[in-house]
Amino acid sequence: MxxxxxxxxxxxxxxxxxxxxxxxxxxxxxxxxxxxxxxxxxxxxxxxxxxxxxxxxxxxxxxxxxxxxxxxxxxxxxxxxxxxxxxxxxxxxxxxxxxxxxxxxxxxxxxxxxxxxxxxxxxxxxxxxxxxxxxxxxxxxxxxxxxxxxxxxxxxxxxxxxxxxxxxxxxxxxxxxxxxxxxxxxxxxxxxxxxxxxxxxxxxxxxxxxxxxxxxxxLGKVYGNRMIDVAVTNTKLHDRALRILSDLTDLDRDQAAELLEKSDRSVKTALMMHWTGLSKTDSDRVLKEHQGNLRAAVKSLA
Incomplete structure (x- = not known):
């Protein structure tokens, strides 16, 4: 060589x-x-x-x-x-x-x-x-x-x-x-x-x-500067998910925790549900229609 x-x-x-x-x-x-x-x-x-x-x-x-x-x-x-x-x-x-x-x-x-x-x-x-x-x-x-x-x-x-x-x-x-x-x-x-x-x-x-x-x-995995597609897989990330929900909504920590569980621990879906009043199934459907872009999905229902 x-x-x-x-x-x-x-x-x-x-x-x-x-x-x-x-x-x-x-x-x-x-x-x-x-x-x-x-x-x-x-x-x-x-x-x-x-x-x-x-x-x-x-x-x-x-x-x-x-x-x-x-x-x-x-x-x-x-x-x-x-x-x-x-x-x-x-x-x-x-x-x-x-x-x-x-x-x-x-x-x-x-x-x-x-x-x-x-x-x-x-x-x-x-x-x-x-x-x-x-x-x-x-x-x-x-x-x-x-x-x-x-x-x-x-x-x-x-x-x-x-x-x-x-x-x-x-x-x-x-x-x-x-x-x-x-x-x-x-x-x-x-x-x-x-x-x-x-x-x-x-x-x-x-x-x-x-x-x-x-x-x-x-790809729509961020809202503002928040990681709304974060994987809630440990205590630290669960805490981060709750803080994101509380910061972006009017929910307290207990309410954020309840919403997070209803969304199957998806911060993005939880926000969609809270802001639009849709069910988890419908929130996921609309998000999918907008390639996972939360801002575009919410705007489409405004």
Whole structure:
């Protein structure tokens, strides 16, 4: 296998701000990190148009019954798996709607298996195994932009007609790729040269949070800034559901609890029932007619 030179990549450069990192005091180390991490916010702002486009395209596909796949290796893969895993409890999505694919599978979540990132055919195979189609969205995540596993997955996704999105922390001129949305999060050289689990990982986490949450907003899973599709599966989430109901209605906590049970623990249905006077069955029917969008469903009965 021919080794690819990566020294020219932005993520591999040496950061002059931390050139004497091993000679700094602990408080100076914290200050350097703080100053460098501030660059992640600017990087997100610079990619705002691309992130918005990614949200719109993803929401459109998921609304049609498609799925969202995050694909990555190492830190990038772990971040994708994390964001995917948090969608069901936050937005009550079925587990298959948002999926994280990491090179090396589940074992790679807890122990290093970065050698597997060099296998482009396995990335393609992961997409093929999930029968990805034109309804789906494949998001390739690669801080340095060159990960063969990710490129293989994106190439297979494109071949199958899927919408493809690429997230990297290097300029387009350093790594070129043919995708529908090309998101570059340019945070500069890392405090620890080449360690993309740092700023690159932080900015990637921010971008994935924005993409998944923005998509769910577009799908009607949020009312105002409340997670009205929250899965009421433990004490904390039950308390949150009651607070949402109490805050958005004139109900006290006991009344909110009674309404929540009548709605089969669906905050969205509970609100629909309270605001319209409909039964649970009719509330669910009207919500379904409006693709789960509570605001549109209520407005249709005004």
């Amino acid at each position: 021919q080794l690819q030179q990566r020294g020219h990549l932005l993520t591999e450069q040496v950061n002059p701000a931390s050139a004497n990192l091993d000679q700094l005091s602990s408080i100076e180390i914290v200050d350097v990190f703080n100053q460098e991490d501030a660059k992640t916010i600017h990087a997100i702002a610079q990619a705002r148009a691309e992130l918005a486009k990614a949200i719109d395209l993803t929401a459109e596909k998921l609304r049609q019954g498609g799925r969202l796949f995050y694909v990555g290796a190492g830190t990038s893969g772990r971040l994708g798996v994390l964001d995917a895993a948090e969608c069901p409890p936050t937005f009550c999505t079925p587990p298959e709607m948002v999926q994280g694919i990491i090179a090396g599978g589940a074992d790679a979540l807890v122990r290093s298996s970065e050698g597997l990132e060099d296998l482009a055919d396995q990335g393609a195979e992961a997409i093929a195994d999930r029968t990805v189609s034109a309804l789906d969205v494949v998001v390739g995540i690669a801080a340095g932009g060159t990960t063969p596993y990710v490129h293989g997955a994106i190439a297979e996704g494109r071949k199958r007609g899927a919408t493809t999105i690429f997230i990297a922390c290097v300029p387009k001129e350093q790594v070129q790729i043919d995708v529908d949305v090309d998101i570059r999060l340019l945070v500069g050289a890392e405090v620890l040269a080449g360690s993309t689990r740092l700023k690159s990982g932080t900015v990637t986490k921010l971008a994935l949070n924005i993409l998944s949450t923005g998509t769910m907003v577009r």
